[in-house]
Amino acid sequence: MQMFDVIIIGGGPIGIACGLEAKKQGLSYVIIEKGPIVNSLFNYPINMQFFSSSEKLEIDEIPFISKEAKPKRNEALEYYRRIVTSNKLNIHLFEKVEDVGKQGDHFRVKTQKNQYTAKNVVLATGFYDLPNKINVPGEDLPKVSHYYKDPHFYASQKLAVIGASNSAIDAALECWRKGAEVTLIIRGPEVGRRVKYWVRPDIINRIEEGSIKAYFDSTVKEIKSTELVVDTPEGEVILENDFVLALTGYRPNFEFLENLGIELSNDEKRLPSYNPETMETNVPGLFLAGVICGGMETHKWFIENSRIHAPIIVRAIQDKLQLVEKDT
Known part of the structure; x- marks a missing residue:
């Protein structure tokens, strides 16, 4: 040898x-x-x-x-x-x-x-x-992925993206532009400061105009086959959901x-x-x-x-x- x-x-x-x-x-x-x-x-x-x-x-x-x-x-x-x-x-x-x-x-x-x-x-x-797991019930469902590849897959689907970093924001924008109904769930009070400088204004504008819904200071409590349970500052919210991208690093x-x-x-x-x-x-x-x-x-x-x-x-x-x- x-x-x-x-x-x-x-x-x-x-x-x-x-x-x-x-x-x-x-x-x-x-x-x-x-x-x-x-x-x-x-x-x-x-x-x-x-x-x-x-x-x-x-x-x-x-x-x-x-x-x-x-x-x-x-x-x-x-x-x-x-x-x-x-x-x-x-x-x-x-x-x-x-x-x-x-x-x-x-x-x-x-x-x-x-x-x-x-x-x-x-x-x-x-x-x-x-991947950094979010450790909630339902995270092992087939609809959940910690990796994102191609926006075409999520066209015409209700997609929840968990995270506020570059990977999460890129996925949210790309999938929205391919026809997904995108909801962002962000643990902190704002979009991550390290997001690419030419992308961050884009996502902020999409959120402000209502094209992409964002829940700040919020966390996922449970993932179900057709729903998502989210803890928000205003209380618990239940979202209709087809797929989850947990892009939490x-x-x-x-x-x-x-x-x-x-x-x-x-x-x-x-x-x-x-x-x-x-x-x-x-x-x-x-x-x-x-x-x-x-x-x-x-x-x-x-x-x-x-x-x-x-x-x-x-x-x-x-x-x-x-x-x-x-x-x-």
């Missing part, structure tokens, strides 16, 4: 950036991704447009040419796919990691298909796989991190322990890259500010390998 210098778990933009850097610096590596290339981006809404401009989504100084200043999902898929294929990166797709264990100075990584060994492991797994797989021995803060942020100068966790040889570094603060790390993790990590791994060589 080959001993890799580094195994990179996660084939998103930051995992790809780590693979590029490892290859450039002559390290033996493999990227393991449970789905297609940039699996999380692939599962974004079809019409999704990034908040960042294209140059801020670039990795390894490879130009990202977009038709508009803010690229869309399909352009990002094309960009990152071409990087992987043109650079012949060693990436294994559709392999879900089942277990990571440390034996002495080495790691063993088990997937659904193979087993690997490595001197170092980088976790670049993001946070899009585990996502979180990293904290259980996976803890099983690896990574220490997490005891507060609500659940911040993982790592050295920002090397990105190495409290587990020697285990590194973090990308949004997973932020714990529950998933808005803190993006492609544009975490792409620097790749050269930091590879430099730290090179230093570790050189020390081992000197000792031997």
Whole structure:
């Protein structure tokens, strides 16, 4: 079995950036991704447009040419796919990691298909796989989804969208424009302040004119097959309802991190322990890259500010390998 210098778990933009850097610096590596290339981006809404401009989504100084200043999902898929294929990166797709264990100075990584060994492991797994549940009766009904893909599906339907962030607001507007009867249910007093600056005025105008109904300072109490029970400042409201999009955010797989021995803060942020100068966790040889570094603060790390993790990590791994060589 080959001993890799580094195994990179996660084939998103930051995992790809780590693979590029490892290859450039002559390290033996493999990227393991449970789905297609940039699996999380692939599962974004079809019409999704990034908040960042294209140059801020670039990795390894490879130009990202977009038709508009803010690229869309399909352009990002094309960009990152071409990087992987043109650079012949060693990436294994559709392999879900089942277990990571440390034996002495080495790691063993088990997937659904193979087993690997490595001197170092980088976790670049993001946070899009585990939705934040609202934990109410009926949340497991088939009409409820925590992911949104295409507005056509909801045409001519009574749709409730739970949330006030970019994903919720984008879905509400797109589905309304395709003929859905949209109701927004927002826990706070207003539309989220982090909503894209060119989208926020749009949703506010649609709410003010009555095209989209919004309940502020409100929460869902129960989801039924044809109704929705909502707690509002004016009391309980029962809405006729066909579908629910509970777009209340996502979180990293904290259980996976803890099983690896990574220490997490005891507060609500659940911040993982790592050295920002090397990105190495409290587990020697285990590194973090990308949004997973932020714990529950998933808005803190993006492609544009975490792409620097790749050269930091590879430099730290090179230093570790050189020390081992000197000792031997």
